[in-house]
Amino acid sequence: MPALAPSGRADFPDGFVFGVATAAFQIEGALDEDGRVPSIWDTFAARPGTIERGETGKTACDHYHRYADDVALMAALGVDAYRFSLAWPRILPEPGRPNPAGIAFYDRLLDELLAAGITPWATLYHWDLPESLEAAGGWPARETAYRFAEYAALAADRFGDRIGHWLTVNEPFVSSMVGYASGVHAPGRVDPAAAVRAAHHLMLGHGLAMRELRARHPDAQVGLALSLTPVEAFEGRAEFTDAVRRVDGMCNRLFLDPLLRGSYPGDVVADLAHVSDLAHVADGDLALVGAPVDFLGVNYYHPTVVTGGFWPGSAEAATSGSGRPRCEMGWEVDPDGLTRLLRRLHEDYDSPTIYVTENGSAWPDTVTETPDGGRRVADPERTAYLQTHLQACRDAIAAGVDLRGYFAWSLLDNFEWAFGYRMRFGLVHVDFGTQVRTVKDSGRWYAALLGAGARP
Numbered sequence: 014m015p016a017l018a019p020s021g022r023a024d025f026p027d028g029f030v031f032g033v034a035t036a037a038f039q040i041e042g043a044l045d046e047d048g049r050v051p052s053i054w055d056t057f058a059a060r061p062g063t064i065e066r067g068e069t070g071k072t073a074c075d076h077y078h079r080y081a082d083d084v085a086l087m088a089a090l091g092v093d094a095y096r097f098s099l100a101w102p103r104i105l106p107e108p109g110r111p112n113p114a115g116i117a118f119y120d121r122l123l124d125e126l127l128a129a130g131i132t133p134w135a136t137l138y139h140w141d142l143p144e145s146l147e148a149a150g151g152w153p154a155r156e157t158a159y160r161f162a163e164y165a166a167l168a169a170d171r172f173g174d175r176i177g178h179w180l181t182v183n184e185p186f187v188s189s190m191v192g193y194a195s196g197v198h199a200p201g202r203v204d205p206a207a208a209v210r211a212a213h214h215l216m217l218g219h220g221l222a223m224r225e226l227r228a229r230h231p232d233a234q235v236g237l238a239l240s241l242t243p244v245e246a247f248e249g250r251a252e253f254t255d256a257v258r259r260v261d262g263m264c265n266r267l268f269l270d271p272l273l274r275g276s277y278p279g280d281v282v283a284d285l286a287h288v289s290d291l292a293h294v295a296d297g298d299l300a301l302v303g304a305p306v307d308f309l310g311v312n313y314y315h316p317t318v319v320t321g322g323f324w325p326g327s328a329e330a331a332t333s334g335s336g337r338p339r340c341e342m343g344w345e346v347d348p349d350g351l352t353r354l355l356r357r358l359h360e361d362y363d364s365p366t367i368y369v370t371e372n373g374s375a376w377p378d379t380v381t382e383t384p385d386g387g388r389r390v391a392d393p394e395r396t397a398y399l400q401t402h403l404q405a406c407r408d409a410i411a412a413g414v415d416l417r418g419y420f421a422w423s424l425l426d427n428f429e430w431a432f433g434y435r436m437r438f439g440l441v442h443v444d445f446g447t448q449v450r451t452v453k454d455s456g457r458w459y460a461a462l463l464g465a466g467a468r469p
């Protein structure tokens with residue numbers, strides 16, 4: 014059934030949270046400022062051939078200096094909440110050595126958000142591991158999970174009076190498998206056994222960090238964000254049934270099962286046996302990982318259509334298309350995939366409260382001049398994506414899913430990892446030469462939905 018577009022807040026339950034999302038390395042810039050130390054993405058992006066056109070996060074959206082204007086943009090959009098990430102390399106450059114200047118930046122950002130009536134949702138780890146910790150072993154090393162918990166404790170101490178919603182880790186699948194198995198993301202290692210260890214230690218880090226947050230702020234809402242995708246066989250062909258199981262296992266159940274069921278799925282453990290014997294999983298780990306979260310963050314972009322096997326421990330699944338339209342990233346656009354995914358979490362996992370913590374699409378954008386000398390970005394595909402995926406949220410709620418919010422990815426066009434700045438996901442266009450922001454038509458539609466027409 015073609016999804017229609019919701020028209021206003023009244024189409025959603027009372028209190029449904031509408032937000033926008035970003036991440037520190039993708040928008041802040043100022044990589045060498047005020048005591049920040051290099052992260053694995055600084056190092057990775059400096060390696061020739063890793064990022065399109067050799068682009069880096071050096072300036073990005075210059076959000077480190079323009080944060081007040083960007084908060085004003087969010088207020089103009091009428092968002093209730095802002096999901097951003099705290100930069101570990103700014104806040105705790107070395108274990109035991111907090112950086113006052115880095116902490117002060119987030120104090121300023123929080124002051125602006127709270128003054129604008131925007132609720133801060135903070136992600137502790139959005140991939141910018143301090144390089145010094147990677148040099149000491151990175152996420153494949155168990156010690157990194159304990160360093161992460163120390164960082165979480167510091168963040169809770171310094172910001173917990175103003176941040177009430179925390180996401181510990183963003184997308185452990187991408188961070189572990191794309192960073193340590195396929196090597197397309199930082200730190201660019203190709204070592205499936207290390208990737209499997211990294212996946213576990215990221216989840217252990219989640220459990221340890223959640224314990225630190227809860228000890229300091231029992232009333233805080235704590236969760237994490239998983240990149241989840243409904244997996245289907247190409248043309249529904251039975252020959253790909255096991256490929257669907259394997260890819261679903263690696264992409265989804267390797268994380269959902271320890272988090273929500275307290276154990277690793279047996280079939281995935283068997284799939285991984287020739288890569289890892291899971292000897293790194295210590296007694297007590299799964300009780301920490303499986304401790305109840307207050308919410309599950311779902312990052313959804315597209316379905317995954319498989320045609321072949323899946324090399325356990327890598328991010329490379331043999332995939333194909335199903336004829337659906339694709340965004341600039343080559344990802345199929347499938348709003349119903351979001352409803353199917355959310356219903357699966359509700360029906361198969363008895364999921365806790367869910368928030369869609371990322372959802373968005375990349376399209377080539379053009380800025381045009383308006384008759385009154387202003388600027389406009391007509392982005393009908395992004396607007397349609399937003400409308401149909403918000404409708405998909407409504408369909409999931411109608412099916413009984415406890416879905417309480419939606420964060421559009423992203424507020425701003427930003428550094429899209431290996432793609433550099435070519436892929437534009439923002440509701441707000443950024444001219445990276447001048448740093449001029451222009452609210453796109455999709456942003457204006459979102460603002461109208463939220464009931465606050467985007468002021469120019």
Ligand code: GCO
Nearest residue numbers: 036183184240312371422429
């Ligand atoms: C992710 C990350 C974001 C991306 C976005 C588009 O989900 O990969 O959380 O940082 O930029 O998803 O790929």
